[in-house]
Amino acid sequence: MxxxxxxxxxxxxxxxxxxxxxxxxxxxxxxxxxxxxxxxxxxxxxxxxxxxxxxxxxxxxxxxxxxxxxxxxxxxxxxxxxxxxxxxxxxxxxxxxxxxxxxxxxxxxxxxxxxxxxxxxxxxxxxxxxxxxxxxxxxxxxxxxxxxxxxxxxxxxxxxxxxxxxxRTAQLTCHRFSTYGKIEIDKSDSRGPVAAVGFRFHISNQSTVMAQHVGVELSIPRDLLPKKLRQQILNNSEIAYTQQPGRMLFFRYHHHPIFPGQELYVLMVYIGIHKSNLSYLKTGAAINWKIYADDAQPAEGSINPLAYSQVQQAIQIIEQHSYKNPQKNTPTK
Structure with a gap:
């Protein structure tokens, strides 16, 4: 139409x-x-x-x-x-x-x-x-x-x-996936500095049917999620964690009904940017989302982190650090 x-x-x-x-x-x-x-x-x-x-x-x-x-x-x-x-x-x-x-x-x-x-x-x-x-x-x-x-x-x-x-089933979708907080730099990682960017996932009920049972799932490439950030996500006790080849899945069940027209924040995740994953990130690494609502077919989609200015800023920070501190070759004996 x-x-x-x-x-x-x-x-x-x-x-x-x-x-x-x-x-x-x-x-x-x-x-x-x-x-x-x-x-x-x-x-x-x-x-x-x-x-x-x-x-x-x-x-x-x-x-x-x-x-x-x-x-x-x-x-x-x-x-x-x-x-x-x-x-x-x-x-x-x-x-x-x-x-x-x-x-x-x-x-x-x-x-x-x-x-x-x-x-x-x-x-x-x-x-x-x-x-x-x-x-x-x-x-x-x-x-x-x-x-x-x-x-x-x-x-x-x-x-x-x-x-x-x-x-007869509620229709839920991704309402907003946005960066949250400031870029945090972790210098304790063995691979060098890691720039952490946080994201908040919001969903909305676009139908006239109330959603009784709702679950959300975010799938993040393993290369974008250092161990410290994974643990930071799991500090929320309501989040369940599973693994698939090359990816990490975070699931949260929402315990309350979602009314028609209602929009709400449901999940916070992070990605870590370091010199070892820059090329992977630039070639189209995606965060996938899926929303389960009662008996409806799951709604799903994907998000390109590069579309966010804060991710681009984090990349620049890591690139500048790598330029200022090039890896030195260890002399052979």
Whole structure:
């Protein structure tokens, strides 16, 4: 789906693709109404469209645009007292069960140019529907719909099951992975100075479902984690530690539910930068993360430490020290 726009213009409407996709539907103005009033079966037909978009990945319905993506003059803006936009905002979310939590309506009037295709006192209406975490939504005819091959079609039993699984589990993700504290220099390591950089891992619940059981896992390359820093991480008694070839895994179970929209800090880790791992760090060493939430599929991703300015500063510190104190060769006897 294309990027959401908060402000639409007639010029943008003229650039719309002539194709209808799973995320885009064109309806001519009489679909909504004529100067004589609201179309008799508008609610029933619109209910199917809203059900289909909300049960799928969301999308936009353009009213006042023909199947050929041409502006047809628009819908009269005064068909209802208080204006058509306000009326649509009140009516459309209630055309499905359960009602939509949100539905954005855009009203595009003439740009007043000589070649404007929107008639005076008329407007094009865009109904912007997001993928719904309350799906599946039932239409007024007591059926469920989905966008399939550019059309709103009745859902099969398999489709309904898929949507139910999608919306009954919490969706957690990495909200922020950021450096924390100052760079600490440890000069007691046998390999030379080690510059330690701390990171805090924050997660958030982006769904409308509360997460009851949550665990987070960070996988750090062994070469970036000297023994002292590993022990510093494990000073938190809630963190469990395992090893895999070339990597160290730190896991923490979060003991409290995470509510919809909630963001919180869950784990602190460190990496150590020294002259022996500089080349490895510069070739793309990654910290991998994984979040487990109830029965949902784990969310996972990776982070490149080089993207952080504090890591770059630590590299410079180690490089400068190595330049000032080059390793001396021991003379042979």
């Amino acid at each position: 294309s990027e959401s726009l908060e402000h639409w213009t007639e010029a943008q409407l003229r650039t719309l693709s002539t194709d209808e996709y799973d995320f885009q539907e064109f309806k001519a103005s009489p679909y909504l109404g004529t100067p004589q009033g609201i179309a008799q079966n508008f609610r029933e037909r619109m209910s199917k469209q809203i059900s289909a978009f909300a049960n799928g990945s969301g999308g936009r319905i353009f009213i006042g645009i023909t199947d050929e993506a041409k502006i047809d003059g628009g819908v009269p803006v005064n068909l209802r007292g208080g204006g058509m936009r306000a009326w649509l905002e009140d009516v459309l979310p209630k055309l499905v069960t359960p009602p939509l939590r949100s539905c954005n309506i855009y009203e595009i009037c003439s740009d007043a140019s000589e070649d404007s295709l929107i008639l005076p006192g008329h407007a094009i209406y865009i109904i912007d529907i997001k993928e719904s975490s309350s799906a599946p939504h039932q239409a007024l005819d007591l059926r469920y719909y989905l966008r399939i091959a550019g059309k709103s079609r009745p859902m099969s039993h398999v489709h309904i099951q898929d949507v139910l699984r999608r919306t």
